[in-house]
Amino acid sequence: MERLGDLEAEVMDQLWAARGPVSVRGVRDALQSTRPLAYTTVMTVMDRLFHKGWLVRDRVGRSYQYRPALSRGEYTARMMRDVLSTTDDRGLALLHFVDTMAPAEYEALQEALRWHRSRPPRAAEPPCVEGETS
């Protein structure tokens, strides 16, 4: 039994690659080349993607024609905006390697690093160190 989640990714790949709206049968036929899939399985997956908002569909005759709600690039941009935007919960859901710095701060940091590199390695004290307070 295949996990539906993996199939979701494959179906989205198919729809993003397709030029226009595709029916369930079209997606199934495209995926059929790699392995046999039941029509109802593909239909269930696409229905789920529709309800999650990833796909939109139009009724054509007795069946639906599906297309992606947003392009892959638009989705990625939306996710990155989400990931990088400031919220109070930052650091709880995700852990960032480092946040983007403001230009002035970045300049100051590079300046400090240049100063560090120019010094002989034995001069021990950093520029602004606080005394041990506890």
Place this chain on the structure above:
Amino acid sequence: MSLALLAAYVTAVGVLFPRRLARAAWTSHAPRLAAGTWLVTAVSVLSVALLAAAVLVTPLHTLGDAFVLLLQGCGWPPQLRAPSGPSEYAGLAIISWMVGSTVSSGYVVCRAARRERRRHRCDLHLLGEPAGTGVVVLDHPQPSVFCVPGDGGHIVLTRGALDVLSPAELVAVLAHERAHLSGRHHVIVLLPAILATAFPRMPLFTLALSEVRRLVELAADDKALRRATPATLVQAVLRLAAPASAQHPATGMFHATGTATTERVLRLVTPRPRRARLAMLSRLLVAVSFAATPLAAVALPAVTDLASHCTEITTSRPPAEVDRR
């Protein structure tokens, strides 16, 4: 008397000590010990505050007796009875307020984080390209690296990050993120986050949240240094922290973490001070004493008259057994 002492402890450790600890320079050199001290202090103050409220209901030694009796299985202590009088009601109200807000913000904070992570995982599943175990690449020009804990944990690299990082820098960055995941840093941050949400006016809790967040980054850097040189890690930080250019305009906003990043980088290039063992040991003792205070506050008065009380109540038991416990 005991109420005044407990209240003084809450004020000193909840208001004065955190300001001092947040300024202390040693925390950057021993991030794990420092984070542990913050967590222990937060738990200690919370429990002592609860104790102080409990003292309004019943004297401390009674409380201690009840605690010890319950531990010993002597049965439900007879001292606990229905409240009578305004101070007892006040104590019960404070206790239920504290427990209630801690539990409810715990629920809210955990649920929000879990939901957000689930959404990111779902997005990643459909948008990301798997690249190695637990690593996903997102096709986006802005250089960025982050990890999504939970469900095994995923490290996410953008195409932009892959473009700017050299292979050695990539190793350093991945080691840093793996340290977050294996160290369960998202769980460590959760406790101060819950307490800061429940009691936003308490300086200890709000400072603990920002400090623990800073300290887990330093701890992850320390772990990354096992697989990379400081110079490489610094270079990686600089590449990923670079302000947005015309090439990849900012998707997010600037964060108020610039100073923290500057300190983080300078710490990597500054030679480490030699570890003064005695100083570290004394700091460890401070943390342990914070942990021990609430327990001692309950246990000490109880222990003093434990023998008489418990033998009085449990006359059926042989005294030897009681002594052994």
